Amino acid sequence: MVLKVLALNIVEDGDSVEIPKVGYRDRVELNCQTAYNRSIVEKALRCGCFHCGSTFAGSDVTVWLSECDGEDSACCPFCGEDAVIVGTKRFPLSTALLSILFMEWFPEEYEAAKENFTNAPEYSNRDDYLRKGVPFRYERGEREFVGEVGLWVDSVFSASWNEEFDSLLPVREEELEFADAGGEVSVKACFDDEGCYTCEIKSASGNLLPYAPWSGRDQDLLLDLSNRYGDDLKGLIVDGGFGGRMRLYVEREAEAEMCSRPLDIEIDWMPGWDESQIEKVSKAYSEAMGLE
Numbered sequence: 329m330v331l332k333v334l335a336l337n338i339v340e341d342g343d344s345v346e347i348p349k350v351g352y353r354d355r356v357e358l359n360c361q362t363a364y365n366r367s368i369v370e371k372a373l374r375c376g377c378f379h380c381g382s383t384f385a386g387s388d389v390t391v392w393l394s395e396c397d398g399e400d401s402a403c404c405p406f407c408g409e410d411a412v413i414v415g416t417k418r419f420p421l422s423t424a425l426l427s428i429l430f431m432e433w434f435p436e437e438y439e440a441a442k443e444n445f446t447n448a449p450e451y452s453n454r455d456d457y458l459r460k461g462v463p464f465r466y467e468r469g470e471r472e473f474v475g476e477v478g479l480w481v482d483s484v485f486s487a488s489w490n491e492e493f494d495s496l497l498p499v500r501e502e503e504l505e506f507a508d509a510g511g512e513v514s515v516k517a518c519f520d521d522e523g524c525y526t527c528e529i530k531s532a533s534g535n536l537l538p539y540a541p542w543s544g545r546d547q548d549l550l551l552d553l554s555n556r557y558g559d560d561l562k563g564l565i566v567d568g569g570f571g572g573r574m575r576l577y578v579e580r581e582a583e584a585e586m587c588s589r590p591l592d593i594e595i596d597w598m599p600g601w602d603e604s605q606i607e608k609v610s611k612a613y614s615e616a617m618g619l620e
């Protein structure tokens with residue numbers, strides 16, 4: 329029997345959690361922790377899976393891969409992958425750490441999620457992106473997009489085009505505060521009273537983001553869609569302003585019911601799974617699918 333498990337336990341880090349600087353050797357070392365780890369996982373109060381971003385107590389692990397040449401390896405109780413770590417002294421467990429490892433060790437799944445998502449939480453910068461575990465939270469639903477534009481970080485923030493701003497101006501610190509913000513935004517493009525093209529992109533919490541459409545074609549598309557859909561035009565930004573892009577959609581009542589992105593993994597019942605594990609996974613699945 330094959331199941332897709334949707335309900336994850338992604339716990340956002342607090343602002344005080346440091347963003348770990350993980351080098352190549354550290355990545356390898358942390359990855360090594362996913363194998364032969366039964367004795368450290370079993371006694372850990374908190375473990376994490378860098379395949380799905382969930383955190384849990386070591387005692388929640390009920391499925392183990394038996395290894396022929398050492399201790400068993402833990403399988404994540406949420407997604408079944410053997411990507412469970414407890415962290416190290418230098419790299420204590422955090423959602424930011426799991427995010428970084430996921431992007432490094434599962435690049436194809438990460439890229440595919442960014443390619444196909446229809447929903448993602450708002451984030452104000454890259455640190456926020458990692459602490460919130462956004463790499464694990466790209467969701468895929470039924471939403472239809474009406475267009476996509478490239479973005480760049482507008483060095484004059486006001487996003488106005490005229491002679492005065494055509495010269496190169498140095499980027500000011502404060503303009504970069506949201507320079508890699510993303511997720512859900514509202515979008516409005518128009519010609520202002522003086523006939524200048526303006527484009528306003530605001531985050532869900534109301535911050536004006538320093539982005540502008542990449543090309544003339546992108547400007548035209550935004551203007552056209554803005555005229556057509558007014559306040560219902562929304563955007564989803566991926567990869568921030570540096571080579572970033574924004575998908576555009578129209579907020580309609582019918583689109584309010586979204587379903588979560590199914591993980592691109594399938595779990596086969598493993599020989600070692602007992603009744604309680606099967607029941608737990610089935611319950612999580614039913615809840616996520618709205619069957620209960």
Ligand SMILES: [Zn+2]
Nearest residue numbers: 377380404407
């Ligand atoms: Zn997992």
